[in-house]
Amino acid sequence: MVGIEEVAALAGVSTATVSRALRGKDHVSAKAQAKVEDAARELGYVASSSAATLATGRTQNIGVVLPYIDRWFFSVILEAIETELIDHGYDLTLYNLSGGEKQRKKIFDELLLRKRVDGVLAIAVNPTEAELANLNRMHKPIVGIGGPVKGARSITMDDVAAGKLATEHLLSLGHTRIGMIGGLPNADEEFGQPGLRYYGYAEAMKEAGLTINENWVAECDFTIPGAYVVAKQLFTDLRNSPSAVFCASDEMAFGAIMAAKDLGLEVPKDLSVVGIDDHNLSEFYGLSTIAQKPAEQGRAAVKTLLDILALPNAEDHDNVEEKKEWPVKLVVRASTAKFAKR
Amino acid sequence: MVGIEEVAALAGVSTATVSRALRGKDHVSAKAQAKVEDAARELGYVASSSAATLATGRTQNIGVVLPYIDRWFFSVILEAIETELIDHGYDLTLYNLSGGEKQRKKIFDELLLRKRVDGVLAIAVNPTEAELANLNRMHKPIVGIGGPVKGARSITMDDVAAGKLATEHLLSLGHTRIGMIGGLPNADEEFGQPGLRYYGYAEAMKEAGLTINENWVAECDFTIPGAYVVAKQLFTDLRNSPSAVFCASDEMAFGAIMAAKDLGLEVPKDLSVVGIDDHNLSEFYGLSTIAQKPAEQGRAAVKTLLDILALPNAEDHDNVEEKKEWPVKLVVRASTAKFAKR
DNA sequence: CTGAAAGCGCTTACAG
DNA sequence: CTGAAAGCGCTTACAG
Helix, strand or coil, X not given: CCCHHHHHHHHCCCHHHHHHHHHCCCCCCHHHHHHHHHHHHHHCCCCCHHHHHHHHCCCCEEEEEECCCCCHHHHHHHXXXXXXXXXXXXXXXXXXXXXXXXXXXXXXXXXXXXXXXXXXXXXXXXXXXXXXHHHHHXXXXXXXXXXXXXCCEXXXXXHHHHHHHHHHHHHHCCCCCEEEEECCCCCCCCCCHHHHHHHHHHHHHHHCCCCCCHHHEEECCCCHHHHHHHHXXXXXXXXXXXXXXXXXXXXXXXXXXXXXXXXXXXXXXXXXXXXXXXXXXXXXXXXXEEECCHHHXXXXXHHHHHHHHCCCCHHHHCCCCEEEEECCEEECCCCCCCCCCC | CCCHHHHHHHHCCCHHHHHHHHHCCCCCCHHHHHHHHHHHHHXXXXXXXXXXXXXXXXXXXXXXXXXXXXCHHHHHHHHHHHHHHHHCCCEEEEEEHHHHHHHHHHHHHHHCCCCCCCEEEEECCCCCHHHHHHHHHCCCCEEEECCCCCCCEEEEECHHHHHHHHHHHHHHCCCCCEEEEECCCCCCCCCCHHHHHHHHHHHHHHHCCCCCCHHHEEECCCCHHHHHHHHHHHCXXXXXXXXXXXXXXXXXXXXXXXXXXXXXXXXCCCCXXXXXXXXXXXXXXXXXXXXXXXXXXXXXXXXXXXXXHCCCCHHHHCCCCEEEEECCEEECCCCCCCCCCC
């Protein structure tokens, strides 16, 4: 395990000069620079990050907290964040909240605070007041994605607007018998996104002067199989069923499309389907959807966080509430079409 | 930022006693223990991990290296590993290799060696000799999953056996016109799994005295859309097409099933399909497949790695080649049936 | 069982 | 531009 002393000895300079040369912060004579670089290379020297952290107070490490990994939105965003952090010389420590309350407590009360990370990225995780207070006490900035974080910065799309935009697309095509698959307002997700998307749907329907048929609104667990089952229920009576369905996620839309197919309904001739996400399989399914570009959201969040960390004063690292709205776009493909009697 | 000194002062003991009480390693009198715990709680003290690492040489952190996150196998295994590590008091630092050669070099030559991790878990990543030599120099154990690691321990299923088992299942049902979708032997994946699975298929066919029809073997990128396209090609001439297809992954099997459906073929009446993985959607698709249980593989790898790290002598941390075969099981569902003329 | 003190390996203000 | 030295905040062998 070669240390800085050995490099200094081989290069014939002090450890201070080695440190300066290798970090490239202070000026070092070209000659010393070269000697140090040669020595470091020859010995295969890599600085110990714990020693550097202890001396500087910076870990060059970001904690990422999320509730799932094995879901499209999360895995895409995680991959983008990781690449972006590495590019900026940061490591990523992963904290998955799937382990329940006890694990969450451990993560927020111990791990994140063990001076292990310089900042936190919270993906669809809403810290409690106490959790945030702890972070503030340590001057650890946190940036949220996938939902607004109370008392801190976040980047998130407007779920109500997304639901409304999707529904209005169906309305614009002449549909009036519009169902919805997704979460109802009381769903206990971290931010109630499912509910928010429902509100957008309800708002659009109301503005169009239409009433919602409650038999055509189905709660669902955001999975393909779940939506498949639920979608079939919407069509128990083909003489009285929706001509269009808004699904609160693309995966549910895939399930709905498959269910329709298996019932002998043609999409979009007999049924229009629109989702939210722009999943990487949406093009394959020809799904019209609301794109939310998670990879770009992730990169933007990394930039926000690193910009804060670049500020020299610790007070500037304090968390302040600041919502940045992420733009949302309708992508029209083959799963939606003008209403036609079937 | 409260440190150990403040806790010691409040508890009226030395920092040595605080450390001992909080780590629970050496014996401490019940009275001192209580005083320290109270003081630590009152101050919200959490030890600095960089200081602890510097003093002990242990980071309590494991580096996980993988080529993708946004793929079923990888996200499932990652989630399982993370939970298991947290349970054992370890953090997980994520290194995704999707950033190309330069990023890989940075990861293996700098990040992993910055004394940041105690050990490495490599998922479907095969370190080069030089990369492994670096790890060995630092006495960092590495355990591989999803492919054998040359010169180190690994847990991996036998891809040839899996391909053979899947093909034999089709043979046992009376099929002789068996196609395959997946990688050909020359595919440049890290370990050539695609090729290995093909060899299993070829071996089974040969042992059954059958020759392979090259028009029925299609290379594919392991995605659903890719397999959909390729599967349709297998059925350009329905009078002369396979009655069964072995797909080297479940996602490709899903694509094949959809393609068959869209062509008006019934699965399994007109076409039997078998995959490899036991993807979480396989039950939904009724897919017969070879289960490889990535979450369990991940947990087993964590156990192997932590067991090594628990050995007190640094030499015991050295890497030795040791392949542990992961058992594989055929799961029969609704996508395979006895051969029948169509 | 407990404390004083050395030491882990860096970084950086200070002095030159 | 460079070096000697203090200091970051823990842990642990040593002595008592």
